Amino acid sequence: MTATTVVIPSWNGADLLADCLAALWRQTLPPGEVIVIDNGSTDGTAAMLAEAFPEVRLVGLDRNRGFAAAVNAGIRASDTPLIALLNNDAVAEPGWLAALVEAADGERVGMVASKIVDAADPGRIEGIGLEVDPEGNPRQIGRGEPDGPGFVRCREVFGPIAAAALYRRQLLDEVGLFDEDFFAYLEDVDLAWRARRAGWRCLYAPGAVVAHRRGSTGRRIPRRVSYLAWRNHPWLLAKNADRRMLVRFALRQPLRDVADLARLLAARRPLDALVLVSARAAALARLPRMLRRRRNGARARRWRAA
Known part of the structure; x- marks a missing residue:
C-alpha cells in the first residue's frame, strides 16, 4: 500500500x-x-x-x-x-x-x-x-x-x-x-x-x-473556542459560498446575532456576549481579505451527503 x-x-x-x-x-x-x-x-x-x-x-x-x-x-x-x-x-x-x-x-x-x-x-x-x-x-x-x-x-x-x-x-x-x-x-x-x-x-x-x-x-479555553467558531464562519462563507448563500447569510445572520446577544445577556453571561461581538468585529475586519481569496469568483457547488 x-x-x-x-x-x-x-x-x-x-x-x-x-x-x-x-x-x-x-x-x-x-x-x-x-x-x-x-x-x-x-x-x-x-x-x-x-x-x-x-x-x-x-x-x-x-x-x-x-x-x-x-x-x-x-x-x-x-x-x-x-x-x-x-x-x-x-x-x-x-x-x-x-x-x-x-x-x-x-x-x-x-x-x-x-x-x-x-x-x-x-x-x-x-x-x-x-x-x-x-x-x-x-x-x-x-x-x-x-x-x-x-x-x-x-x-x-x-x-x-x-x-x-x-x-x-x-x-x-x-x-x-x-x-x-x-x-x-x-x-x-x-x-x-x-x-x-x-x-x-x-x-x-x-x-x-x-x-x-x-x-x-x-475545554481549557472555552471562550477562545467560541470566539474562533464565531469569527471563522463568515470567513468560510466569504471564501467559498456562492453569491446566493452569501446574501442569505448577510441578511439573516445579524438578526440571529442580536437574538443570541439577548439570550446571553438574559442568562447573565456578559463575557460570552462580549466574545460574540469581538469575534464578529474581527471577522468583518478581515472580510475583504477573505473575499479576495475566492478563486477568480468561481461559484461553489452546494453539496450534501447522501
Whole structure:
C-alpha cells in the first residue's frame, strides 16, 4: 500500500499522546512516519517523546500557532503521497490507517473520513464526515447518533473531520494547505470546500475507527473556542459560498446575532456576549481579505451527503 505519514498536532498534550501513539504502533498497516508537531508546549512533551517514543519525529514550534499552522508544518515536513491527520486526544483502532489508505484508491478520491466515536461512549457517533447545508452551516454527519446500520457502508461525504482524516498530497499541492488565518475550527471545512470545487472527492471509510476524547484541549479555553467558531464562519462563507448563500447569510445572520446577544445577556453571561461581538468585529475586519481569496469568483457547488 502507499506510504503514509501520520501528523499529530499537540499543545500541552503530553498526557494524551502516550495512548494516541501506542495505538499507532498497533496498526495493521504501519505508518511510514509519525510526526508530532509540538505547538509551543510547556508540559514536557518533547522530553516525554524522546524517552518513550524515540521513533517519533518531533517538529517544535516556538509558540501555539493553532491547529492549521501545526498540521501544515507536519505536511511540509513529510514527503509521502498520503498524509493522515490525528488529534492527540484520539485513539485509533488497529485497522484505522489501512482502511483510510484502501478507500483513497478510488478515482479522484483526495480525502478520506474516519468513523469517529465518542471515547466516553464508543457506541455513539461523533462524526463520519462533514456536510454543509443550504444556509452555509457546516455540521458533523451523525453527531450524537448511536452507531448502527447507517454507518457501516462506505459512502461519499463533503469532507473529512480533520481530527482523524487522510489527504492526498496531490490535492494539497493543487488547492493549498489549511488556512492558517483560521487558527483552529472550520479550517477543515474550508479545505474540503476548496477541494470539492476543484473536483476532488471524499469517501467515508467505516473501517477507519477512532475514539475521540472530544474537547480535551478546548475545554481549557472555552471562550477562545467560541470566539474562533464565531469569527471563522463568515470567513468560510466569504471564501467559498456562492453569491446566493452569501446574501442569505448577510441578511439573516445579524438578526440571529442580536437574538443570541439577548439570550446571553438574559442568562447573565456578559463575557460570552462580549466574545460574540469581538469575534464578529474581527471577522468583518478581515472580510475583504477573505473575499479576495475566492478563486477568480468561481461559484461553489452546494453539496450534501447522501
